[in-house]
Amino acid sequence: MNVIFLLLTASTLVATVFLVAFIRAVRSGQYDDDRSPAVRMLHDPAPSRNIPTPDTPSEHVRANH
Amino acid sequence: MIERFQYDNRIVKNFMFATILWGVVGMLVGLTAALQMIVPDLNMASWFSFGRLRPLHTNAVIFAFVGNAIFAGGYYSLQRLLKTRMFSNALSAIHFWGWQLIIVAAAVTLPLGMTTGKEYAELEWPIDIAITLIWVVFGVNMFGTILKRRERHLYVAIWFFIGTWVTVAMLHIVNSIELPISLTKSYSWYAGVQDALVQWWYGHNAVAFFLTTPFLGLMYYFLPKAANRPIYSYKLSVIHFWSLIFLYIWAGPHHLLYSSLPNWAQSLGVVFSIMLIAPSWGGMLNGLLTLRGAWDRVREDPILKFFVVAVTCYGMATLEGPLLSLKSINAIAHFTDWIVAHVHIGGLGWNGLLTFGMIYWLVPRLYGTQLHSKRLANIHFWSATLGIIFYAVPLYFAGFFQSLMWKQFTPDGFLVYPNFLDTLLEIRSAYWLRAFGGTIYLIGALIMVYNVYRTVRAGRLVANEDAEAPAMEKLVVAKESGHWHRWVESRPIQMLIISLIVVGVGGILELIPTFLVKSNVPTISSVKPYTPLELHGRDIYVREGCYTCHSQMVRPFRSETERYGEYAKAGEFVYDHPFQWGSKRTGPDLLRVGGKYPDSWHYYHMLDPTTMSPGSLMPAYSHLFENSLDTSTTRAKIDAMITMGVPYDPEFPGVANVALTEQREALTASLHKDGIETYSDREIIALIAYLQRIGTDIKVKPLAETGPTR
Numbered sequence: 001m002n003v004i005f006l007l008l009t010a011s012t013l014v015a016t017v018f019l020v021a022f023i024r025a026v027r028s029g030q031y032d033d034d035r036s037p038a039v040r041m042l043h044d045p046a047p048s049r050n051i052p053t054p055d056t057p058s059e060h061v062r063a064n065h
Numbered sequence: 066m067i068e069r070f071q072y073d074n075r076i077v078k079n080f081m082f083a084t085i086l087w088g089v090v091g092m093l094v095g096l097t098a099a100l101q102m103i104v105p106d107l108n109m110a111s112w113f114s115f116g117r118l119r120p121l122h123t124n125a126v127i128f129a130f131v132g133n134a135i136f137a138g139g140y141y142s143l144q145r146l147l148k149t150r151m152f153s154n155a156l157s158a159i160h161f162w163g164w165q166l167i168i169v170a171a172a173v174t175l176p177l178g179m180t181t182g183k184e185y186a187e188l189e190w191p192i193d194i195a196i197t198l199i200w201v202v203f204g205v206n207m208f209g210t211i212l213k214r215r216e217r218h219l220y221v222a223i224w225f226f227i228g229t230w231v232t233v234a235m236l237h238i239v240n241s242i243e244l245p246i247s248l249t250k251s252y253s254w255y256a257g258v259q260d261a262l263v264q265w266w267y268g269h270n271a272v273a274f275f276l277t278t279p280f281l282g283l284m285y286y287f288l289p290k291a292a293n294r295p296i297y298s299y300k301l302s303v304i305h306f307w308s309l310i311f312l313y314i315w316a317g318p319h320h321l322l323y324s325s326l327p328n329w330a331q332s333l334g335v336v337f338s339i340m341l342i343a344p345s346w347g348g349m350l351n352g353l354l355t356l357r358g359a360w361d362r363v364r365e366d367p368i369l370k371f372f373v374v375a376v377t378c379y380g381m382a383t384l385e386g387p388l389l390s391l392k393s394i395n396a397i398a399h400f401t402d403w404i405v406a407h408v409h410i411g412g413l414g415w416n417g418l419l420t421f422g423m424i425y426w427l428v429p430r431l432y433g434t435q436l437h438s439k440r441l442a443n444i445h446f447w448s449a450t451l452g453i454i455f456y457a458v459p460l461y462f463a464g465f466f467q468s469l470m471w472k473q474f475t476p477d478g479f480l481v482y483p484n485f486l487d488t489l490l491e492i493r494s495a496y497w498l499r500a501f502g503g504t505i506y507l508i509g510a511l512i513m514v515y516n517v518y519r520t521v522r523a524g525r526l527v528a529n530e531d532a533e534a535p536a537m538e539k540l541v542v543a544k545e546s547g548h549w550h551r552w553v554e555s556r557p558i559q560m561l562i563i564s565l566i567v568v569g570v571g572g573i574l575e576l577i578p579t580f581l582v583k584s585n586v587p588t589i590s591s592v593k594p595y596t597p598l599e600l601h602g603r604d605i606y607v608r609e610g611c612y613t614c615h616s617q618m619v620r621p622f623r624s625e626t627e628r629y630g631e632y633a634k635a636g637e638f639v640y641d642h643p644f645q646w647g648s649k650r651t652g653p654d655l656l657r658v659g660g661k662y663p664d665s666w667h668y669y670h671m672l673d674p675t676t677m678s679p680g681s682l683m684p685a686y687s688h689l690f691e692n693s694l695d696t697s698t699t700r701a702k703i704d705a706m707i708t709m710g711v712p713y714d715p716e717f718p719g720v721a722n723v724a725l726t727e728q729r730e731a732l733t734a735s736l737h738k739d740g741i742e743t744y745s746d747r748e749i750i751a752l753i754a755y756l757q758r759i760g761t762d763i764k765v766k767p768l769a770e771t772g773p774t775r
Contacts, residue, residue, distance in 0.1 A: 034299045034300040034303070035295070035299060037218050037220055037221075037299055038289070038295035038296045038299040038302075039295045040218075041145075041146060041220050041286070041289065041290075041295075042289060042290065042293060042294075042295060044145055044532070045533075046531075047069060047531045047532055047533040048533070
């Protein structure tokens with residue numbers, strides 16, 4: 001029966017570490033950049049019309065190597 | 066350096082069309098099952114009966130409709146968020162065709178009665194293995210894409226996909242551990258209470274990590290895209306993700322309140338369910354507030370309408386869920402249509418509408434054209450929304466009132482509705498309205514099919530979409546500015562491991578104790594293993610999907626012990642592979658049905674239920690009277706049970722069929738005494754043997770001689 005308490009303590013400890021680490025992360029304001037990812041995902045720029053040069057091979061070409 | 070590459074739109078298109086196809090099929094099967102509940106004659110064949118079609122419906126809408134929607138939206142957003150093509154075209158194709166083959170296999174085997182008898186995990190072991198393999202293919206393809214990405218930051222949607230992949234893999238494997246006795250039949254490795262705990266740990270988290278987290282990923286991508294505005298709070302989305310995967314995994318036991326599960330496990334489930342309100346509503350508000358200042362566009366744009374109602378339904382379902390896990394509310398709602406209404410707010414509302422909005426957004430972009438008709442999309446929106454209302458509201462009433470009828474006592478202490486059937490017939494009109502709501506919803510989906518067809522005809526598939534992005538610069542590790550979460554974001558593999566730990570902690574805490582601690586299951590000396598005939602009968606019970614309408618779990622309420630008999634004890638189920646507690650009572654509980662009626666009653670009842678219960682809505686099971694029992698598997702079945710620790714005599718498998726023959730001859734003789742002439746080799750004999758055995762091992766006292774109580 002004691003194994004319940006062992007597991008309960010061990011597991012809750014690990015879980016608490018995650019929780020505390022997370023709260024500390026939020027409170028210490030370390031999310032310097034918590035805006036730009038949300039804005040950047042909106043931009044899927046259309047490719048420029050330039051013909052690809054050998055310096056900028058397309059993925060297919062590279063895949064053949 | 067700017068690199069040029071191409072997005073794979075063909076795989077997105079394939080998954081999207083599969084979503085539409087299986088969506089319509091799944092809804093059609095659902096509507097059929099809904100009608101079968103009111104018109105028993107619609108149960109036209111063994112493979113076309115409610116007990117077999119209901120698992121087909123749930124599997125089709127969850128794994129085929131929602132599953133393909135996850136993959137379509139996931140493959141589209143992953144490529145763009147990571148600025149790269151999918152890792153491997155071959156793996157994408159294997160993933161797609163493998164998943165469709167699994168669906169086809171499910172659509173064939175479930176109506177044929179090949180089932181494990183565990184809800185939402187009914188598929189038999191070869192298909193389980195196929196699911197595992199295809200899931201690994203999906204994982205390799207996704208993590209491969211993440212590894213070769215051109216964007217350092219992992220957008221929040223990707224975390225949701227990662228969390229989904231990890232957890233579903235773990236859930237599926239743990240819950241599917243079963244012992245095969247043939248290609249089409251296996252037994253759950255777990256028995257009774259343990260099987261129930263594993264199953265609802267899986268069942269709850271299938272809702273969490275198949276219907277919720279991946280769709281939150283889709284919401285975080287497609288809602289900002291459709292609104293062309295960044296998500297309301299990116300910070301909140303980060304908190305939302307971590308707290309959600311952290312809390313969800315612990316809430317499973319709320320499906321087993323007042324059951325024979327140890328009480329501490331039930332209470333643990335309740336606590337975490339209540340805590341879930343916070344992250345769930347954080348996600349909902351984050352989605353809705355994204356539209357702040359843009360509500361005028363919601364009036365114009367059908368896609369945003371779909372998203373707004375979808376996210377609102379998510380909010381409603383995730384408030385209702387925790388409330389339903391409060392014991393006092395659960396005592397009323399459990400086993401009733403209230404739960405059915407609840408899951409359809411989630412399924413039709415959250416998953417369905419989000420998928421529809423996503424499809425309307427994707428099709429014109431994949432085909433380089435405009436949506437054929439905005440007006441038809443609007444009509445679809447309204448028919449879907451009205452369909453949900455017509456579906457859910459009547460069932461809320463039905464569930465609530467039927468439960469009150471079950472619990473109502475007369476002033477002198479008798480059940481007001483001693484006959485279960487009376488309470489069912491009272492709510493039949495709600496069942497009709499539900500079928501009506503489902504029909505409107507399905508019509509809306511068909512309008513979408515037409516709209517998509519016309520759009521596709523007008524455009525041309527952009528199979529490979531050109532894109533360019535700068536190559537990802539080598540990361541210069543700057544320790545001082547580093548932060549653990551930033552560190553995690555840029556390291557998908559480490560992130561995978563952390564997710565596993567977070568999720569695993571919950572799982573271990575919940576599961577290990579019942580495995581290890583024998584004292585959780587007090588062994589009752591009078592509980593004996595099933596006889597071979599009863600075991601066969603039990604397998605028929607599982608095969609016909611009896612558990613979809615009948616529970617085997619008498620809760621410790623006076624209203625239930627009066628109606629059914631002694632409440633259920635954990636120790637009664639130690640030989641039940643799988644457990645058959647059920648989750649819905651369209652018919653009465655069967656835990657104490659053993660010995661309640663004569664054998665002949667069951668014989669006539671299974672042949673035509675209305676002869677024994679006039680007005681019964683149960684299907685007739687005439688094929689059980691025609692099929693003869695396959696006794697060639699008896700030995701394999703008993704051997705399997707012995708392997709799993711059921712204490713049969715080691716010599717018993719060899720002589721099991723002798724015992725079987727003895728018992729069925731005796732049963733046939735008993736039927737003969739009541740004037741029934743039948744062959745002793747028919748399946749019905751085995752089923753009657755099982756029904757007469759259920760719950761009799763610990764029958765405390767014969768039921769009061771006050772006449773029929775159900």
